[in-house]
Amino acid sequence: MTLPVWFIESGVYGSEIEPLAAEVRRQGMECRFVTYREIVKGPPPLPPGSCAITYGTYPTVRHAMLRLGWTPGGWCSPENLDCAAYYPHFADFLLNQRHEIITGADAIREKERLFRTFGRTGHMFARPTSVHKLFVGRLIAEADFEAALAPTRYDPETKIVIAEPRELGSEWRLVTVRNKVVAASQYAEGGVKSVAPGCPNEVVAFANTMLRTTKWRPDDAFMIDVCESIDGLQLVELNSFSCSWIYACDLVSIVRAASQCAINGRLYS
Incomplete structure (x- = not known):
């Protein structure tokens, strides 16, 4: 071996x-x-x-x-980690269930309509659909919208997700390898960075329910970000294994599971 x-x-x-x-x-x-x-x-x-x-x-x-x-x-398949690809597979679990995917150029042109539809207290959430993010997903004030989306102007086909603002509690990153959650860490609380090892059992149970619901996977190894909201636990986003930070996740479990996954992939490729 x-x-x-x-x-x-x-x-x-x-x-x-x-x-x-x-x-x-x-x-x-x-x-x-x-x-x-x-x-x-x-x-x-x-x-x-x-x-x-x-x-x-x-x-x-x-x-x-x-x-x-x-x-x-490595494990980073951008075509699968694009929101447009994985949102349909996990639609029932999404934090941004009410959203629109639109090009950045069109979003700037349709700013008024989008803020009427998704805006709350003069703000709206926006992020690139791509895992290779041109700008950081965040709440954007109406007055700052064009400037925030300026990076998308270099490629008129760049798509973004528009969604209404949501109030979040804790957020966790779960490392998933071969259909199993192998490690977890909290990374935020109320939108502020707050790192702590592990996560509640119900967060792992939520992720496992997601994984049982669909056989589709973006990669053999990937990250699941979960949050608590007024509607309970929800999926924030998927991220790549090889390009995402692991916060306070258990390193023993990550290294063991990822290495075995790589070995198995080589044996059966």
């Missing part, structure tokens, strides 16, 4: 990433820190066909997945 080599992109996470690297090594695997240039410009640190997991920024991870011939290379 060939164990995966983990590649962590340098200069992205600072010293906070050191415990992950240490846990990879503690479990008997090699972990290397690499730069974007090393991955993209080469020479490749491993030959094609190698079992490897890349963790870092979107451009680095996607290059490793698409160009280096590694298995799996």
Whole structure:
């Protein structure tokens, strides 16, 4: 059995990433820190066909997945992690059940209609549909709308999600590998960063219900962000495994599950 080599992109996470690297090594695997240039410009640190997991920024991870011939290379499939792709699969669980997907250019032109439909106290929620976010999803004041969506002007086809503002309680990130929640961490409380390990049992139960409801998955490994709202627990969004922060999730479980997933993928690919 060939164990995966983990590649962590340098200069992205600072010293906070050191415990992950240490846990990879503690479990008997090699972990290397690499730069974007090393991955993209080469020479490749491993030959094609190698079992490897890349963790870092979107451009680095996607290059490793698409160009280096590694298995799996990483887990970040933008076509599946686009809101337009996964919203229909998890429609009953969405926080943004009442939403509209529209191009950024059209949203600016139709600003008045959108604020009449989704606006509350002069604000509206907006985010790119893509996992490769041109701007951070947030509440946007009507007066700031054009400026906030300015990054979408470079690509008129860039789509965004428009939704009404929602008041949130706690928010959690759940790491999911091969249909199983393997680790969790709180990351926010009332819209403010608040990190704590684990999550209540009912949050895991909610995620498991989601996973039982549909067989569709964006990747073999991915992140589920869950929040509590006035309507109970709801799905905030899905994120990639390889490009998303893990907060205070249990590293032992993450490394073990992700590494086994990579090994299995290589055996059966």
